[in-house]
Amino acid sequence: xxxxxxxxxxxxxxxxxxxxxxxxxxxxxxxxxxxxxxxxxxxxxxxxxxxxxxxxxxxxxxxxxxxxxxxxxxxxxxxxxxxxxxxxxxxxxxxxxxxxxxxxxxxxxxxxxxxxxxxxxxxxxxxxxxxxxxxxxxxxxxxxxxxxxxxxxxxxxxxxxxxxxxxxxxxxxxxxxxxxxxxxxxxxxxxxxxxxxxxxxxxxxxxxxxxxxxxxxxxxxxxxxxxxxxxxxxxxxxxxxxxxxxxxxxxxxxxxxxxxxxxxxxxxxxxxxxxxxxxxxxxxxxxxxxxxxxxxxxxxxxxxxxxxxxxxxxxxxxxxxxxxxxxxxxxxxxxxxxxxxxxxxxxxxxxxxxxxxxxxxxxxxxxxxxxxxxxxxxxxxxxx
Numbered sequence: 455x456x457x458x459x460x461x462x463x464x465x466x467x468x469x470x471x472x473x474x475x476x477x478x479x480x481x482x483x484x485x486x487x488x489x490x491x492x493x494x495x496x497x498x499x500x501x502x503x504x505x506x507x508x509x510x511x512x513x514x515x516x517x518x519x520x521x522x523x524x525x526x527x528x529x530x531x532x533x534x535x536x537x538x539x540x541x542x543x544x545x546x547x548x549x550x551x552x553x554x555x556x557x558x559x560x561x562x563x564x565x566x567x568x569x570x571x572x573x574x575x576x577x578x579x580x581x582x583x584x585x586x587x588x589x590x591x592x593x594x595x596x597x598x599x600x601x602x603x604x605x606x607x608x609x610x611x612x613x614x615x616x617x618x619x620x621x622x623x624x625x626x627x628x629x630x631x632x633x634x635x636x637x638x639x640x641x642x643x644x645x646x647x648x649x650x651x652x653x654x655x656x657x658x659x660x661x662x663x664x665x666x667x668x669x670x671x672x673x674x675x676x677x678x679x680x681x682x683x684x685x686x687x688x689x690x691x692x693x694x695x696x697x698x699x700x701x702x703x704x705x706x707x708x709x710x711x712x713x714x715x716x717x718x719x720x721x722x723x724x725x726x727x728x729x730x731x732x733x734x735x736x737x738x739x740x741x742x743x744x745x746x747x748x749x750x751x752x753x754x755x756x757x758x759x760x761x762x763x764x765x766x767x768x769x770x771x772x773x774x775x776x777x778x779x780x781x782x783x784x785x786x787x788x789x790x791x792x793x794x795x796x797x798x799x800x801x802x803x804x805x806x807x808x809x810x811x812x813x814x815x816x817x818x819x820x821x822x823x824x825x826x827x828x829x830x831x832x833x834x835x836x837x838x
Contacts, residue, residue, distance in 0.1 A: 457661035459708045460618050462587070462598045462625045467700065469689065471628040472499055472588065475541070476507030478624050482584035483538025485510045487531060489552035491544040492517040496590065496631075500543055512537055519612075519722070519729065520551035521605045525565045528555040532583075539584040545643065546594030546603075546729065549587045554602040556585040557620050565604070570816075571613040572606055578617040587622040590631045592682075592695035593643025593730050595650055595703015597625035603722075603729075611723035611811070627700055629693040634686050641790035644679040644695055645734030650702030651675060652737070652764055654709035656744070656757045657820040664709040671701030673767045683790055710820025713812075714740045717833065720811035727798035734792045738783045739833045745776050747823055757822035795838045805834045 466474055479486055486504065488511050490497060497513070504511050512535030514528050532540065532555060540559070542552030558565055560580040566573040587597035596602075601616035632640075654660070655668035678694035685691065717740070718732045741761070748758045758776070765779020766772050768786075800808075809830045812818060818825075825833075 455662065457663070457708070459663050460600060460621060461704055461707065462622045464624045465598065465627065465700070466624065467627045467697070469628065469630050469693065471626050472631060473503060475500060475586065475588065475626055476503040476509065478626070479504060479509050479539060479541065479586060480507050482623070484508065485512070485535060485537045486539045486541050487511075487528070487535060487537040487555065488513050489528060489540060489542045489544075489548045489555060490515055491548050497543065500541070500588070516548060516551055518726075519547045519605050520554065520602070521607060522565055522569070524551055525554045525558055525604065529558045532559055539586065541586045541588065543588045543590065545589065545591040546596045549589060549594070549596040550602040550604070552587070553582070553585060553596070553620050553622065554604060554615050556582040557602070557615060557617065559583040565615065569604065569613050569615055572609045572611060573613065578619045581619045585622045586624045586626065588626045588628070588631070589699070591635060591639060591643045592632050592692070592699040593646040595647070595699050595701070595706065597622060597627065598700060598703040599707040605723060609723070612719055614816075625700075627696055629689060629696040632692045632696060633689060637683055637686065638791075640683050640686065641792060642728060642730035642734045643699075644675065644682060645737060645787065645790065645792060646730035647695065647699040647702045648672070648675040648679065649714050649733045649737050650706045650711070651698065652741070653712040653714060653820075654702075654705035655764065656760045656822050657710040657712050658822055659710035659820050661709060664705040667701045667705045671698045671705070672764060674698040674701070676768045677770070680786065680789060711817040712740070712821040713744065713818060713825055713830070713833070716815040716818030716821065717808065717812045717830065719815040719817060720808050721795070721800065724804070724808070725798050725800055727795070727800070731793060731798070732795065734787065734790070735795050735837045736833065738780070738787050739836045741783055742780050743825060743829050743833050744822055745780065747825060747829060752823060755822065795834070800838055802835060802838055805831055805838070808834055
């Protein structure tokens with residue numbers, strides 16, 4: 455029962471909590487870099503609150519998932535604007551980008567000096583500049599994690615910048631910011647949130663604290679995702695999904711993930727495919743493969759019992775079997791119109807390379823049991 459639990463210093467959750475950003479940001483100085491996605495039309499309320507607090511803001515917009523060059527450019531933008539803090543407003547991509555920028559504002563050298571796998575992997579020596587994370591989707595939970603996933607087009611791979619020094623000072627989670635999200639984004643980010651509760655609960659690094667978080671979070675996601683998808687302005691459903699996403703971030707950062715994210719990692723580096731959509735496409739097939747492998751090789755495994763618990767929460771019935779749970783996940787993916795991986799240009803001929811790279815992914819090491827190359831191939835073939 456040895457474990458660590460580290461998270462964002464302060465979490466502010468609730469409807470309308472964006473209104474607190476001015477007072478919160480004032481604690482870190484009078485100038486801030488705002489990191490956001492390509493759509494700037496949603497920044498009005500944030501900038502209004504900062505203006506009220508007399509905080510000058512410099513906007514840095516990224517298109518798509520953060521790349522290494524985005525971090526370099528963002529650091530220069532922050533320095534030229536004399537920004538004392540960084541505020542990320544958006545989904546997981548802007549939050550990860552802002553997290554990395556804040557780290558590189560206070561640490562010497564280049565981002566590649568600290569990046570895992572493709573960089574030197576050095577440890578950060580200084581705490582990141584004050585960073586406030588404001589998610590506008592319910593999926594990644596990046597507002598409470600200590601890593602930033604960056605894409606290197608040169609290497610065709612994603613790698614993490616990771617350190618407890620990178621944990622945000624404040625996370626403002628306002629469910630109202632997710633109202634009206636497009637159905638496609640609601641579906642893929644919501645399935646990612648569900649995945650990031652299921653994998654930490656069944657991985658080989660579970661602990662009592664993250665277990666409690668997952669036991670609360672999985673039923674929230676299972677009971678509200680479809681409604682948030684069908685009725686985008688249902689604030690109750692949005693609130694439940696915001697909480698589930700937050701819980702997923704807390705769980706994955708302090709427990710582990712599994713084969714869904716292990717396979718998603720190389721796909722994200724090789725193809726222009728949104729992370730949430732990839733995880734959503736993989737989840738039903740990974741769950742099926744894990745359960746089958748556990749039944750064949752470790753029938754007494756605690757993880758198998760946990761999959762049965764998850765099945766009960768997914769189905770909403772205490773007598774549900776693992777088979778029922780797997781069918782429910784497949785049904786949910788169909789109802790949410792989750793696209794196949796082939797829609798992102800992935801072909802069966804790409805499967806061997808993805809399998810090879812997935813074997814080295816850090817998330818794969820936490821899967822409840824090692825999967826064979828044949829099993830990973832079957833997962834990918836089914837998802838394509």
